[in-house]
Amino acid sequence: MNKYWQIAKVRMQEDTAYSAWYWAGTVSSILRLLVIYYFWQAVYSNRSAIQDIDLETMITYIVVAMLLQGFVGGVGQDLAENIKNGNVAIELMRPYDLIYKMFAVDLGSKLMHLIRGTIPMMLVAFFFMDIPFPGSVEAWLLFIISAGLGLWIGTFFDFLVGVLAFWTVNIWGVRVLKESLVTFFSGALIPISLFPDWLRVITEFLPFQAMVYLPVSIYSGMISGTEAYLAVGLQLFWLISFYVLVRVIWAQAVKQITIFGG
């Protein structure tokens, strides 16, 4: 356990070394908050609710979803590059489980992102945009659990996409494809309850809504009570299924490396 924690710590230090990217990211997040704010103000300019969602709830949803989406990615990029340049063969010989190592790295960078990126941005949203916190202690706890599960599902999915690098060269294209799918179906842009009926039904059967839509709905109070617990249960189901999938596909992929004598 200790070695994985060390790996995570190294990653945290690495992330603090590149301050240019940090500032660029911060500026971009503030810009996005501004766009969101003005866009929804304009949408609500002559109405008080859209399908029972008022302006405050809507902006809360969109902002929290935007912040949460920053965590949904994972190690897919690193993994894909490792596969492409052949380093994965050396990585596999090292005395750790490569999957756990990758998740440790991911954990490190997410912790750093939380401290340096998300918390300041949350405060900005709280003070300048009047974004409220969840209504009760129960909602807070459920949100934290649900967000954690959602991010984990997102990380696993990202890993699966990264493994695709064994079969394709255009890593960048696959990533954009994945990002669009996730952005679209996870409810990061707009609450899924506003989707047209046919699409909402499809979306409810996909794992993506468990990444952003469910936790953020719990945060903003759009889902509560029994429904919220059911949502967390559904997330658990997806998490376990994805873990099994990761293990199976990874075992297959590693076999492929040996075949090519990597």
Next chain:
Amino acid sequence: MRRYAKLYWEFAKNQMKVMMEYRIDFIIGVLSVMLEQFASIFFIKVVFNHIEQINGWSFYEILFIYGIAATGRSIHHIFFDNLWTLGWQYIRPGQLDRLLIRPINPLFHIVADRLHQDGFGQLIIGLIILGTAIPQLDLAWGAVEIALLVVMIISSGMIFVAVNLFFATFSFWMIDSLPVVWAVFNLSDFARYPLTIYHKGIRTFLTWIIPYGFTAFYPAAYFIDKSGFRELALWTPAVALVCCVIAYSFWNRGLRSFASTGS
């Protein structure tokens, strides 16, 4: 000029060969960008399923703004994408020195080094959006209007190029200015919607400081009468030209003061 045209063709031919070599990747690239754009449009569509207009702008009018931005951006994406890589592919590894001793303009060389496949997806989706929006807008389309639309789209693309070139040039002093370029590029998100929804300060900034407003909103406003921006909109090509001149002079300045990273 003729020499450069011929050179560009030679560069492009090689790029094309590479693209055809990896056909699946070409398709993935095109599809991915199309899906990315489609997600944003779908977002607008879902919002408009519940309301009729935003600040006086209907769905198809917003789509029209969006279409101009997407098509303009595709020019930048297909032909000038390599500007993004100035820092990490040319300056940091010392590759730029190699270009500097060649008998052609180094900026031309960098730009011609890459023809980006994924930009074609952007172009296709941009044209689809324009094709969907325009028939719904109830405008009279003559040869003049079509010519003007083409000019506006090219100007839009050149503004994207000029802004990226300007901020990429900082790499000459800071080795890699990619984070800056990226942060500035994100400003163009504002340009997807009518600028009238924003605070006056933001509007002024996007009109006169970093003129992303001219990449989509003002050109679209020219065709949509009620907007009241027709006269300003006509300045779009001039704005594009001025931006390019400023960016290119700045580039030359950067190039003169460039001291290689050494290796």
